[in-house]
Amino acid sequence: MNVVTRSAGIFLLAMAAIALPGCRPASQPSGQIITLRLSGWQSNPNEKQRLDYLLRKFEKTHPTIQVKYETINSEYMDVIKTRLIGDVAPDVFYLDGFEAPLLMQYQVLEPLDRYITPEFNLADFEPSLLNAFRYRNQLYGLPKDFSTLALIYNKQALAAAGITHPPKTWAAFTVAARKLTVDRNGDGKIDQYGFGIAPELARQTFMIKAFGGQLVDQNGFATFAAPNSLRGLELIVNQYRRDRTAAQPTDVGATWGSEMLGQGKAAMVIEGPWSIPYFKETFPALEFGTAEVPAINGKPGTMAYTVAYVMNRKTRHKEAAWKLIAYLTGKEGMKAWADQGLALPARRSVLGELGYDKNTLYAPFVAGARYATIWQAGKHLPTIRMNFNNQFISALLGEQPLSDAMQRAQDTANREISWAN
Known part of the structure; x- marks a missing residue:
């Protein structure tokens, strides 16, 4: 223990x-x-x-x-x-x-x-x-x-990429993220990513549920390593690793998603209403808009x-x-x-x-x-969150496959839950 x-x-x-x-x-x-x-x-x-x-x-x-x-x-x-x-x-x-x-x-x-x-x-x-x-x-x-969370986007960045309205589906969101990922100097260094991600369970639980997955079972044990749970998480990992259209705040010297957007290092983020007064105070020249989080698997979702x-x-x-x-x-x-x-x-x-x-x-x-x-899933959610976050970032960085990382996180969390029970 x-x-x-x-x-x-x-x-x-x-x-x-x-x-x-x-x-x-x-x-x-x-x-x-x-x-x-x-x-x-x-x-x-x-x-x-x-x-x-x-x-x-x-x-x-x-x-x-x-x-x-x-x-x-x-x-x-x-x-x-x-x-x-x-x-x-x-x-x-x-x-x-x-x-x-x-x-x-x-x-x-x-x-x-x-x-x-x-x-x-x-x-x-x-x-x-x-x-x-x-x-x-x-x-x-x-x-x-x-x-709640919503899509927040840089209006000027979308206009420059020829995107006339914010994406309403995740498929359209993925396409928009590619268009919005920019290497302005042609030196292989990305200056603006399409999407600034927050790789933590508190922001990803609705992704786990997008294809019928669940965070926990009826007894409070973690179930996020199940195939249906992984499908939503794979969308995030693929944008980060395969498409290279997404970045974490730490990748670009920022502390959180809305700072990435304000600094022009990401064109879209999924953040909360606290970002609105933040932009007005910290980045008053930023022209930004909001929209509902793009639907995944034909279903609306957010936290x-x-x-x-x-x-x-x-x-x-x-x-x-x-x-x-x-x-x-x-x-x-x-x-x-x-x-x-x-x-x-x-x-x-x-x-x-x-x-x-x-x-x-x-x-x-x-x-x-x-x-x-x-954002709630029983008394053992702090244990589940800690194990998920550690392993999900590992998968995001390519240190292990997503399925292996989530299985390891789930197994460890459930052992600790069994001990606590």
Whole structure:
């Protein structure tokens, strides 16, 4: 058993040990001020400013509740898990859908169903986002926002290549990538690649499913080495190795796909809505457009990522914690949070009020919510992700065939899952 698996096993045992009846809510004498602790992370400086603004508004309308917000940007979930084990976790905290199954299973979160009233209008949320935080018919989190992936392209590059509109199928996408791959000096060095890829499982799961493959089976074991799963991944590997029309960010001195596009080193990328404010701030001269991810095997596909507010089951201020969650995920709070365009609001009504579904840049991301694969696959997804990423990059670099790499990754992941179980 390796170090990662041992650590996971220790955490699972600790979670099982603290899955005991929760603390009785503390009674609050009339007029007494209580302090709630809220933890999250910050991916953009504007996020903290906006959240601080919302928390001050909440405090004005709830004068007996103060909120102390803590930003945890390094090893966020490790910190949260450690604090849960030590019984010093915050009252309310962010939870990524990717990590939710583990915490829901071990009952360290407060179920929210009994707090939700008809006026809260739970039906306003995108159902797939809510389902990411359900376990055994109980709801443990309310999504604050979500992101999908869409095709983002350099308009001038497409026009120069004689491409009049973004490709709608993967076959057309492959052809477009060839036209957009340019060696301007004729020295054998590619100056612009057609496609900038992100070779990680969080971006490739919908490719695995394109031909009927699955990431995991019903028992949570990895199945991505099956022939149907490999067919979608082969499309990416072939563009990178055989056609030489795709590049990773590290190949061209960039840190991520949208930086490649902004620098002119890739003409097309598949990225999230966070790229739109990034381009406007960092590459204001870039003329870019967005479109839905090209259909594969005749089917639309993309990824969706969501984060919820959840309540620590052992908080002594449950009613106050619910009031905070309800405000932040209600129409007013969500509208104020989501108007920057870094992510999309989880409420359909707010999406409409902010006009994201009518905005030409954001509409493809909104459309993708209907058919997106949620980035979630049980409590062992971190183990599966680590093994997939290591071996997929190896196959991409030609160090081993894709089928061998994926079989090796799957076998290793499933051994570690068996040990953890």
